[in-house]
Amino acid sequence: MRTRPDYLAHAVLLLGVVLFALPVWLVFAGSTQESGAIMRGELSLLPDLRNLGVYARVLTEGSMGTQPVWHMLMISLGMALGVALGKIIISVLSAYAVVFFRFPLRRTAFWLIFITLMLPVEVRIIPTYSVMADFHLINTFTGLWVPLIASATATLLFRQVFTAIPDELVEAARMDGAGPLRFLRDIVLPVSAANIAALFVILFVLGWNQYLWPLLVATNPNLDTIVIGIVKMIGVETNTDWAAVMATTVLALLPPVVVVLLMQRWFVAGLTEGEK
């Protein structure tokens, strides 16, 4: 057996860890320093913990004409939750219908959903905008998340999970007189809990990280997500309050990173499941 530590492995992995952590550390350290010092290039790698007040300031006031950061965080949170829960709910329902029932045009319905894999929002920017305008969804919170929740990938995943549920369970439920909706609630949802948790992480991150969609459908600053808000901040040419921008960056990164880390086990298993 090997007794000497694997120095090479530690060195490579540490280098990787630093490559990812360093920019975030730099931004955190910068957020606690005076903006003038940052502009003069006198950024210290050690945070000045006396200046953590900048976080309270950006949360309540925003910076350089943006909304308060707490407001943008709430919009992002609402959008991320709406996208994640919305996608999960309508995909569970449609996969359940396709797997557990026989009805005319079942395959057609499935393929209609399936083909949307090939139509990401980036390739239908302009026409989607005009459809949104027809429904008066421009500059509404509904418009931020509802059009994003149709999901071929989630439907595919749940179809795969539901198909694997043993027939004996269905028969037993029917003998007990359980209808399809009770079977869904009491059996199907509990046995799919791990998949739902994994998908929640993936979709929460997806919703939180949207940029093109909110840029397109919400020009009202009241609906700025935190990502939109930061890009606006760094676009300011003069007198940028860099400490405030850096503090906002840290606050914008925290929620999705926390969700991924807290639910890491389910997330990693769920993400790679289709691959094994």
Next chain:
Amino acid sequence: MFDRRTVFSGRLLPVLLLLPQLLLTLLFFYWPAAEAVKDSLYAQDAFGQGSVFVGFDNFADLFADPLYLQSAIRTVIFCLAVSVIAMSIALLLAVFADRAIRGRLVYRTLLIWPYAVAPAMSAVLFLFVLNPRVGLFGRWLNRHGVDWDYTLNGVQAMGMVIAASAWKQVSYNFIFFLAGLQSIPRAVIEAARMDGARGWRRFRTITFPLLAPTTFFLLVVNVVYAAFDTFGLIYALTHGGPGKDTETLVIKVYRDGVINQDIGSSSAQSVVLMLGVIVITALQFRFIGKRTAA
């Protein structure tokens, strides 16, 4: 492929269950896609009063436009560079994280979290490190005689958006490569060890070929990511500039359609992109047959 033996009876309930998904799909996917196809066949007159049917003229104009072709070539280079860099670094990290070393779970956690970083946020982090005026390292480069300014130099700008895009994608690839490595049966590795295959040779002749399905899957995912999901990153970092030096196809659709309001041309560009996604997806299903949520 998708038939169970036991099912519930009923016609109305399944239709009701499908309805929300189908309605949203028709409204926000098929309708806009059909509009894009329709608009791509029309051109607006000079005063924006109405539009006339022009057949495939918009497409002909597009492929005759050197700016479009340059953007297409630029996008291909960008996608390949991002994919190769992000996948190589991820594979290297995954191979070492798969070894039985102390603290490997901590390493994994510290390498997985960037999955949560938005592409546009990756741009912001890179700005703070490498901007020639604000970034710590960007200033350092200039003080030490390197003429570094990606806001003026197109080649540096391209390098910058490639690096920021790859940085954000490494953790995704790392997760998949690690899962792929862990699913290789120990017996295979042991047999290779018995035969005396070690280190690089074992990796090249045994491990890497066994990872081929994962590698191919990731290549497709990375190309799609680089082509489409990097809009916010490029837009935040360079706006497609300087000039058009980092203008990928998606940035160009946005610029032509949303900013310059050229509906005919941007719709034609959308249709071309759609065909591109269809080809990539078909390829993927031809060779892998499945896809996970992303």
